[in-house]
Amino acid sequence: MGGQGEKFAELVAFTKRAADSQEDVYFPRQRARKDAIEDRRLAVLEIITANLAHAVLIPPETGHTSVLTGNTGKRIPRYTSPATGKALRDLLFLLSEAGLAKHVISYQRANASHITPTDTFKAAVLAAGLTTADFTRHVHEEVIRLSNRPHDPLKPHGGHKVRVDYPESETSMTMRAQMCALNAFLAGADITFVDDGKGPVNVHNRVLRRHFVLTKPSDAPRLNRGGRLYGGFWQNLERERRAGIRIEGEPVTVLDFASMHPRLVYAGQGVSAGDGDLYVIPGLEEHREAVKLLVNTLLNDHYNRTAWPDDAKVAQPLGWTVKQMRHAIWAHRHHLRNAFGRRLGLDLQFTESRILAEALERLRVRGIVALGLHDGLLVATSHAEETQDVMETTALDIAGQRLPVTVKAIEPAQATPSLSLLGQLSVSSPLAA
DSSP states (O other), X not given: OEEOHHHHHHHHHHHHHHHHHHHHHHSOOSSOOOHHHHHHHHHHHHHHHHHHHHHHHSOOTTSSEEEOOSOOTTOOGGGOOSSOHHHHHHHHHHHHHTTSXXXXXXXXXXXXXXXXXXXXXXXXXXXXXXXXXXXXXXTTOOSEEEEEOOOBTTBTTOSOOEEOOOOOOHHHHHHHHHHHHHHHHHHTSOEEEOOOSSOOOOTTOOOOEEEEEESSTTSOOOSOSEEEEEOOGGGGXXXXXXXXXXXXXXXXXXXXXXXHHHHHXXXXXXXXXXXXXXXXXXXXXXXXXXXXXXXXXXXXXXSOOOSOXXXXXSOOOTTOOHHHHHHHHHHHOGGGGGGTTSOOHHHHHHHHHHHHHHHXXXXXXXXXXXXXXXXXXXEEGGGHHHHHHHHHHHHHHHHSSOOOEEEEEOOOOOOOOOOOGGGSOOOOOOSOO
16 A cells, blocks of 8 residues: 555655654664665655555454565565565554554454554544545556466365465566556546445545465466456446446446456357356256356366355255266366366466456547456446447457357436545555565
8 A cells, every 4th residue: 555645755755754763762773774764764665655545434343454574585566565574563562652653563364453543643644634535556566467266176276375485587567567556557547436325435446456366386387377466446336336436427338248257268179159048047047147156166166076065155956966966067068078177267267357358448449448357347337339349349259259249237326415525435455475
């Protein structure tokens, strides 16, 4: 988390004066710091100030902001915040002594230390007149990320993810440049949210990142599995609440690739899946969501599944076994037969993410603001038809087929009396990655 503008600079100057006054008491210096050391100290102070101020305007759900105060150690530089180690610990101590922050130190590995702004700091933030527009993500935040997610049969979506470094290549640099250009475009876009009375929404949280995944620790680092876009405020909004999003003052329309992963399996075999709904299976017409769940689960499995997923949010159709459902799907979608149990999910996600990232780039070049979902986009309604064509054409260029896109209008959100600016947004942001 970072900040920008004159108001934020004034707040940083305030916290610096407070830290410096306490340093004279606890760590009196005989000579000035070297320029490089002083610059890093100021960068750390700006990050601390931004996170504390953000917690004032947008109180995190936990009531505090987590911090990692240990030394850099084995952390990977590309993912590591400048606010680490002794510089961070010293400044947190000084700001705590100055009465601006409450710093709770945790000595348990499972629990991170955390900070909370004091009433004195809150008063300074309000006096400075900061708003959510004064905050940004850190300028050097890595937007191309790679993690190892070991397979765990008890966790269909994988075990605990661990970040992995990767060598720079033309591919990684091209991806990063594309994401940075998109994020810069979104940062300047006219995107707002109509208060729907269901809680604050952080419309300034627009930085997108692509997340790639390795399936086992022994895999060589590579950026060709997963790759989905994460980070935008709209992604975690309940679907019905997206009606409150406005792009250039317009309500938004949702455009989704229909039955994306099964269609990509067909496209990989050079076969068209047709225009119908691939999740509608004779005998299971009333259980489309269950079929969808099972198809995508089987595409992610690496074995011959016989049990319904434990974490499924959709019930297994009464009277149907997994084996019976699988055979019913094969009978009507037989090109999926050799795809089940081969753990193709991350490969399909990669193709999906390539299509979405390229479609966003083509729309950016046209000046059309689009908000990326995993298998679709949100755009101003007036651009829906053009966006549909761009998405389908991009799929043709990358997957070899013009995959169908469904267009769904969203009813405008019911307006309610406006909250104060301080209550418009909500996000919990850790101080150090």
